[in-house]
Amino acid sequence: MKNYILKNNTLIIFILLLFVSSILSDSFLTITNISNLLRQVAPIGLVSIGMFLVILTGGIDLSVGSILAFIGVVFALLSYEVYYPVALLLSIIFGILCGVISGYLVAYQYIASFIATLAMMTIVRGGGFLLSKGAPITVGEHSSSILTLANGTFLGIPYSAIILFVSFGIVYVLLKYHVYGRKVIALGSNEEAVRLSGINVKQIKMSVYVLAALLTTIAALLMVGRTGVGTPNVGVGMELDAIAAVVIGGASLSGGKGTVFHTLLGVFILGMIGNIMNLLDVTSYLQQLIKGVIIILAVIFQKR
Amino acid sequence: MLKLTNVYKSYGGVKALQGVDLEVKGGEIHALLGENGAGKSTLMKVISGAIAYDSGNISFINKEVKTNNPHISKELGISIIYQEFSLIPDLTVAENIFFGNNTYKWIKWEQLYKEARELIQSLGFDIDVRKITSELSIAQQQIVEIAKALSKSIKLLILDEPSAVLGSEEIKKLFTLLKKLKEKGIGIIYISHHLEELIELTDQVTILKDGKTIGTVRTADVNKDILISMMVGRELNQLYPVKNPTFKFDNPIEIKGFNSKHFNSPLNFKVYKGEILGIGGLVGSSRTEILQSLFGNFPIDEGTIEVDNTSFKPTNISSMLTRGWGMVQEDRKALGGVLERSIKENISLANLKKVSNRYGFINPNKEKLVLDELITRLKIKMGNAEDNLSSLSGGNQQKVILAKWLNRELRVLLIDEPTRGVDVGARYEIYQILQNLAYSGVYIIMVSSDMEELLGISDRIMIMKSGTISGILERKNFSEESLLRMAIGAN
Numbered sequence: 001m002k003n004y005i006l007k008n009n010t011l012i013i014f015i016l017l018l019f020v021s022s023i024l025s026d027s028f029l030t031i032t033n034i035s036n037l038l039r040q041v042a043p044i045g046l047v048s049i050g051m052f053l054v055i056l057t058g059g060i061d062l063s064v065g066s067i068l069a070f071i072g073v074v075f076a077l078l079s080y081e082v083y084y085p086v087a088l089l090l091s092i093i094f095g096i097l098c099g100v101i102s103g104y105l106v107a108y109q110y111i112a113s114f115i116a117t118l119a120m121m122t123i124v125r126g127g128g129f130l131l132s133k134g135a136p137i138t139v140g141e142h143s144s145s146i147l148t149l150a151n152g153t154f155l156g157i158p159y160s161a162i163i164l165f166v167s168f169g170i171v172y173v174l175l176k177y178h179v180y181g182r183k184v185i186a187l188g189s190n191e192e193a194v195r196l197s198g199i200n201v202k203q204i205k206m207s208v209y210v211l212a213a214l215l216t217t218i219a220a221l222l223m224v225g226r227t228g229v230g231t232p233n234v235g236v237g238m239e240l241d242a243i244a245a246v247v248i249g250g251a252s253l254s255g256g257k258g259t260v261f262h263t264l265l266g267v268f269i270l271g272m273i274g275n276i277m278n279l280l281d282v283t284s285y286l287q288q289l290i291k292g293v294i295i296i297l298a299v300i301f302q303k304r
Numbered sequence: 305m306l307k308l309t310n311v312y313k314s315y316g317g318v319k320a321l322q323g324v325d326l327e328v329k330g331g332e333i334h335a336l337l338g339e340n341g342a343g344k345s346t347l348m349k350v351i352s353g354a355i356a357y358d359s360g361n362i363s364f365i366n367k368e369v370k371t372n373n374p375h376i377s378k379e380l381g382i383s384i385i386y387q388e389f390s391l392i393p394d395l396t397v398a399e400n401i402f403f404g405n406n407t408y409k410w411i412k413w414e415q416l417y418k419e420a421r422e423l424i425q426s427l428g429f430d431i432d433v434r435k436i437t438s439e440l441s442i443a444q445q446q447i448v449e450i451a452k453a454l455s456k457s458i459k460l461l462i463l464d465e466p467s468a469v470l471g472s473e474e475i476k477k478l479f480t481l482l483k484k485l486k487e488k489g490i491g492i493i494y495i496s497h498h499l500e501e502l503i504e505l506t507d508q509v510t511i512l513k514d515g516k517t518i519g520t521v522r523t524a525d526v527n528k529d530i531l532i533s534m535m536v537g538r539e540l541n542q543l544y545p546v547k548n549p550t551f552k553f554d555n556p557i558e559i560k561g562f563n564s565k566h567f568n569s570p571l572n573f574k575v576y577k578g579e580i581l582g583i584g585g586l587v588g589s590s591r592t593e594i595l596q597s598l599f600g601n602f603p604i605d606e607g608t609i610e611v612d613n614t615s616f617k618p619t620n621i622s623s624m625l626t627r628g629w630g631m632v633q634e635d636r637k638a639l640g641g642v643l644e645r646s647i648k649e650n651i652s653l654a655n656l657k658k659v660s661n662r663y664g665f666i667n668p669n670k671e672k673l674v675l676d677e678l679i680t681r682l683k684i685k686m687g688n689a690e691d692n693l694s695s696l697s698g699g700n701q702q703k704v705i706l707a708k709w710l711n712r713e714l715r716v717l718l719i720d721e722p723t724r725g726v727d728v729g730a731r732y733e734i735y736q737i738l739q740n741l742a743y744s745g746v747y748i749i750m751v752s753s754d755m756e757e758l759l760g761i762s763d764r765i766m767i768m769k770s771g772t773i774s775g776i777l778e779r780k781n782f783s784e785e786s787l788l789r790m791a792i793g794a795n
Contacts, residue, residue, distance in 0.1 A: 179656040179664040186653060190642040196601065196633060197654040197708065198625035256644060 150225020699730020
């Protein structure tokens with residue numbers, strides 16, 4: 001029993017929170033609110049899944065927030081120049097490119113991930129501001145279908161939530177049933193032993209940054225779609241929220257531990273805290289404070 | 305001055321010291337001699353207080369030292385210089401010398417440099433005390449280490465293999481220095497494998513074996529032969545699989561002209577199909593480096609491997625894997641296994657292709673089949689294949705690592721310290737596995753510090769001494785004495 005609680009403490013926190021929230025506010029368990037919540041957590045959820053992959057290998061990616069803003073701007077600018085699918089494709093390519101650079105610096109140039117992605121964070125943020133000249137850019141007309149993509153629903157479920165769950169599913173399967181996942185997890189646990197088993201650890205290491213950037217790019221496109229604007233200053237501090245979600249999910253920053261399911265729970269725990277406090281009209285300053293306290297409590301709880 | 309009586313120390317089940325007696329007088333240079341694993345390092349750590357002893361008695365200047373820690377031993381005036389230096393690489397020489405020496409509240413830099421310079425000069429050396437320590441040669445760092453020890457008033461100085469990193473000129477200077485210290489009444493414990501050095505320098509020799517004191521003799525009364533015979537002298541027990549005397553070894557793999565920064569001269573040797581080639585030698589004689597070079601992990605400058613009329617140079621691990629080579633690493637925790645992942649994942653790690661389809665998805669049934677076969681074959685004792693590797697005993701962990709390599713089409717097995725941290729029962733099983741593999745046609749090259757093991761399981765033993773092959777022993781000529789002679793370099 002005790003073991004069971006320890007193993008599933010993230011799940012227990014999640015359920016507890018769900019329970020408490022529905023008592024605290026009548027409007028919490030309404031379809032509108034749940035759908036709203038799902039839409040809200042989708043981008044940070046995608047980013048957190050990417051962050052989890054990086055953290056699983058013992059690294060960290062600080063550039064995700066900047067990539068999110070940058071791709072938003074890139075897409076908005078492209079929407080005036082090219083057709084919608086081309087704009088999407090090019091945005092994704094740009095996003096992946098960011099990940100390739102970070103991954104290359106970490107895996108092949110042996111720069112500590114904290115430093116490499118810190119540099120990327122500023123570079124990409126600066127790039128976004130340069131391209132947009134510091135102002136938000138409204139998405140052009142031929143690409144307005146992105147609004148439908150980000151705001152539409154299927155059987156009442158927001159598309160963005162479906163994208164989040166599908167991405168989660170793919171990563172879950174990769175980690176559990178695919179050779180790639182085996183390698184990523186083992187690498188995070190003991191890189192040298194994996195290397196000496198003849199596995200190309202550099203490639204694997206680089207790949208997680210690429211995946212993180214790809215997931216962040218998808219999140220960026222959802223964000224642009226939701227607002228119809230590419231804004232160069234969104235996503236500031238988002239990397240920290242993502243790290244918080246991963247840590248609440250029980251992953252270890254030194255790598256090799258945690259599951260993507262628990263990361264997703266971490267995302268929802270953070271999302272619900274924000275959501276319920278909004279419903280209860282708690283001021284955003286107090287929200288931040290409470291969020292921080294809850295992160296600490298969750299992690300202490302896991303240590304037991 | 306220092307007196308140890310009947311000192312015992314165990315690490316878990318491993319008995320490192322089993323009744324050590326040692327007496328060192330002031331104004332004497334006392335040698336401590338013993339083969340790898342005889343307990344010298346443990347003994348040093350006990351004396352310096354780095355680890356606690358289990359039972360026995362230690363007294364220093366007629367006072368019993370009941371509880372010991374590095375701080376107390378420092379206060380007592382015991383100073384130890386380990387093989388791995390304790391200097392802080394990014395500080396200057398002068399800062400290192402006076403580190404932990406809280407004479408001043410504020411640093412007076414000029415005075416610090418002056419005193420450091422004088423100290424180094426008084427030892428007969430010339431080192432720029434303003435230099436950053438990591439920029440010094442290893443030999444110079446050794447001198448700084450000694451200067452640091454002497455910056456405090458000390459009564460007993462312990463040196464662990466100090467000459468290993470020094471050139472002959474520097475060794476001479478070191479000896480002069482040590483003799484000077486001896487005249488001042490300081491007691492010195494000198495650990496070394498170099499018998500010539502011991503005979504030249506020391507007054508007394510204590511020989512350790514299997515954690516016990518074999519005896520203490522006056523250096524003047526003995527010669528190399530006597531010392532060697534005191535270091536050996538043990539019967540081999542029936543721990544080893546029986547060799548088939550009629551087995552024909554053939555089709556050798558030839559290693560030609562292997563050279564890199566790890567070796568002092570190019571290596572040339574052969575290993576035959578069916579044999580277990582043991583590699584022996586003292587710590588630091590580049591035994592492991594041979595295996596790492598063969599495995600493609602340490603790049604070599606020149607040299608080739610010839611097998612079946614083809615020749616190639618090992619350049620990277622994955623190409624060696626494709627050729628059917630595998631290596632069981634010495635350090636199981638850091639390099640061998642992924643301890644916090646499952647037994648299953650560890651066994652599949654080196655051959656994930658075998659258990660997955662062409663899209664890379666793992667077939668759990670296939671994986672279980674492969675796993676069960678290896679687990680039965682190697683008699684791995686475990687609860688569940690999903691348990692972490694760390695949940696197993698050392699012996700079973702080692703078997704899992706072996707299973708990882710046997711999971712591939714293995715042609716050559718390189719194995720470094722096959723039974724380190726493995727209990728006696730599992731040892732025999734591992735020897736049996738290795739012997740069966742050899743007779744089934746897998747080439748085996750094994751490095752071991754355990755002399756008994758080398759003699760017990762090898763068909764031939766190649767002995768290394770400071771980066772060169774010092775000789776190869778045939779099984780019919782095996783004896784601990786000849787092995788030791790070659791390793792130490794005394795003929």
